[in-house]
Amino acid sequence: MIYTYPDYYKKFSCIADKCPDTCCGKWQIVIDDDSLEKYEDYNGEYRDELRRKVNWKEGVFRHGRSGKCAFLRDDMLCDMYIHMGKNSLCTTCREYPRHTEEFENVREISLSLSCPEVARILMNITDKVTFATEEDDEDEVFDDFDYFLYSNLEDIREEILNVIQDRSVDIRSRIERVIQIGASAQRHYDEGDLVMWNECEERDKPEIHGEHEEHILLQKQAMFLIEELELLYDDWEDVLIESQELLFGQGEEAFAGNRKRFDAWWRNHGGCAPHMTLDIFLEQIIVYFISIYLLGAVYDDNISGKVNACVGHAVELYMLLMARWLRNGETLSVDDLIELSYRYSREIEHSDENLEQVEVLDWFGL
Incomplete structure (x- = not known):
């Protein structure tokens, strides 16, 4: 498997509550199946709050009255993260703004310009952007891949x-x-x-x-x-x-x-x-x-x-x-x-x- 990413990829770090326009805002965050199952099985003290703020039928996080994710606190931090830890985050919340395009034996990884911090990084780069490549031993076959x-x-x-x-x-x-x-x-x-x-x-x-x-x-x-x-x-x-x-x-x-x-x-x-x-x-x-x-x-x-x-x-x-x-x-x-x-x-x-x-x-x- 070949992995490619832009040279500024490793410069990114989420600025959390310092973000001028949080990704926990008005987006509908779709929960992956594994995370949804984990939430359903959770029996800790945060259970009632968790169950109330997940739309189980649609498989998404509910929004509060402000139109933002129900887990987003007034201090712009994630209430689920604070109570349940980093591993509680669903795939979308854990990976964004990282984005992956998939091809046979290739993963093209990028940072989404839709993130204000990524936009800030890119708008401060004057050098020509280059791309790094890494490899591992994983192998795969896509049906009908040209x-x-x-x-x-x-x-x-x-x-x-x-x-x-x-x-x-x-x-x-x-x-x-x-x-x-x-x-x-x-x-x-x-x-x-x-x-x-x-x-x-x-x-x-x-x-x-x-x-x-x-x-x-x-x-x-x-x-x-x-x-x-x-x-x-x-x-x-x-x-x-x-x-x-x-x-x-x-x-x-x-x-x-x-x-x-x-x-x-x-x-x-x-x-x-x-x-x-x-x-x-x-x-x-x-x-x-x-x-x-x-x-x-x-x-x-x-x-x-x-x-x-x-x-x-x-x-x-x-x-x-x-x-x-x-x-x-x-x-x-x-x-x-x-x-x-x-x-x-x-x-x-x-x-x-x-x-x-x-x-x-x-x-x-x-």
């Missing part, structure tokens, strides 16, 4: 990471090349050829839009987030609607001017922090999503859909940050980067429906 396609996808991902982390090239050109690689790989796969990402043709290049067409496209993407995706938090819809108005409410000319000033502010004046340039921010977001989701195409054959979605997430975060910059009076902080990154991730990555939707959207076509 190892040949998987191997090709590994090569494609390696090339995409090389392209997006090549800081000698401007970020827009890097992004266009990434989209082209995804389109080329998908075309070759659909034609029954080897997945030859490097044999690109003119038709594989992303369409270059003028300012007017790009304005229409960005509006379309923004409306997709509001109208087509499952909204997990009520106040997230407020963020999207406010952003839509700030970005597009005064017309195309105002949008173009705001965008130029936003880019100039970030590029020429250090932005929200001297260490986090706009190019590095976009690079880190794309690396994050590509590293987690691209290899999943071995299960659904949707190579270009995954590539485009990973790039699309970076574009949407850029737009949300520009809206926040406008709302703040043309300024932005690292805290804004952290907050919008983890909140966006929660809405996308914590919904299977949304993950499927973003991979079938025509992100860059009018």
Whole structure:
């Protein structure tokens, strides 16, 4: 078995009650079968409290009047953990924000950007993210696993990471090349050829839009987030609607001017922090999503859909940050980067429906 993880993986440690937006909040936490059975058999002095706060029919933890997990105390610590110990935690509570993608004899382990502490770590990394590998003697076989396609996808991902982390090239050109690689790989796969990402043709290049067409496209993407995706938090819809108005409410000319000033502010004046340039921010977001989701195409054959979605997430975060910059009076902080990154991730990555939707959207076509 091969295990891979990003180089910042071991930097993470839960900050518990210091977290600005606890994962014990409004999420519905599903209890794994083993933990549920353990709770049913528990006969300690905390038994009555435990039984009252578990929804046994649904296999989830109940929420209190505040809408947060019933075990979350006013001091933001877990009451079950305090009374029953670390081993009492269910799989979700024990492992989050660690996330694992499973392939035959491979486990790709990552940290979810939806955690504020993970977002803080990533938003303070300026070096190119690399990935570590470990092995053990475990062996397994997946039925109908297309190892040949998987191997090709590994090569494609390696090339995409090389392209997006090549800081000698401007970020827009890097992004266009990434989209082209995804389109080329998908075309070759659909034609029954080897997945030859490097044999690109003119038709594989992303369409270059003028300012007017790009304005229409960005509006379309923004409306997709509001109208087509499952909204997990009520106040997230407020963020999207406010952003839509700030970005597009005064017309195309105002949008173009705001965008130029936003880019100039970030590029020429250090932005929200001297260490986090706009190019590095976009690079880190794309690396994050590509590293987690691209290899999943071995299960659904949707190579270009995954590539485009990973790039699309970076574009949407850029737009949300520009809206926040406008709302703040043309300024932005690292805290804004952290907050919008983890909140966006929660809405996308914590919904299977949304993950499927973003991979079938025509992100860059009018």
